[in-house]
Amino acid sequence: MSIESQHIQPCLWFDDQLEEAARFYTGIFPNSSIGHLSRYGEVGHGEPGTVMAGEFTLDGMTFRGINGGPEFRFSEAVSFSVTCRDQSEVDYYWDSLSDGGEESVCGWLKDRFGLSWQIVPTRLYELVTDPDPARAEAATAAMLGMRRIVVAELEAAADAAVRPPAG
Structure with missing residues (x-):
């Protein structure tokens, strides 16, 4: 299911483990993949090159994720x-x-x-x-x-x- 066809999507807030989590989950569920991962550049709150946000699909369902920091669990x-x-x-x-x-x-x-x-x-x-x-x-x-x-x-x-x- 593409982002365009999935009207409602869960968005998960990670501290700084979004990429690791996406790899973990997509390795477990069939019909899964990691989509686009946006990385911090020279400007922003994160270390340049680290993942800021992204999407991954688990068994056909697309999730969004952000590395928002430790404020929320x-x-x-x-x-x-x-x-x-x-x-x-x-x-x-x-x-x-x-x-x-x-x-x-x-x-x-x-x-x-x-x-x-x-x-x-x-x-x-x-x-x-x-x-x-x-x-x-x-x-x-x-x-x-x-x-x-x-x-x-x-x-x-x-x-x-x-x-x-x-x-």
Whole structure:
């Protein structure tokens, strides 16, 4: 998706790691590339030749970024959710994005730049919205006790749920 066709784009504020982050992210996601990187010249606030701003595409979605300095940091108030087909995708994105970062709970992690990600298998959505409330509740309870989401454990919890007798 080109910048012209993507009407709304996330813009990420880095201290001075935009180029490093763009290389890190594009190395993880398919259909990704680094676009134009604007560099400081002799005039400006940054060291000449260092990246001031730029864009990169992750799996077809274009992001803008700036090296704005240390004034602002990422927080969990904004995160990016990666929907995964199966456990192998969950494991790939979890291991790749958490490398140098930190694991949190319920499928959340922070990468080495402090950006929050949610690594979510589609099966989680299916189980927590199961028409049987006991199964949905059991899957939700299992998810709340996890760091990385493990599909087999979600399914086992849902399958073990006992439906209360009617009436």
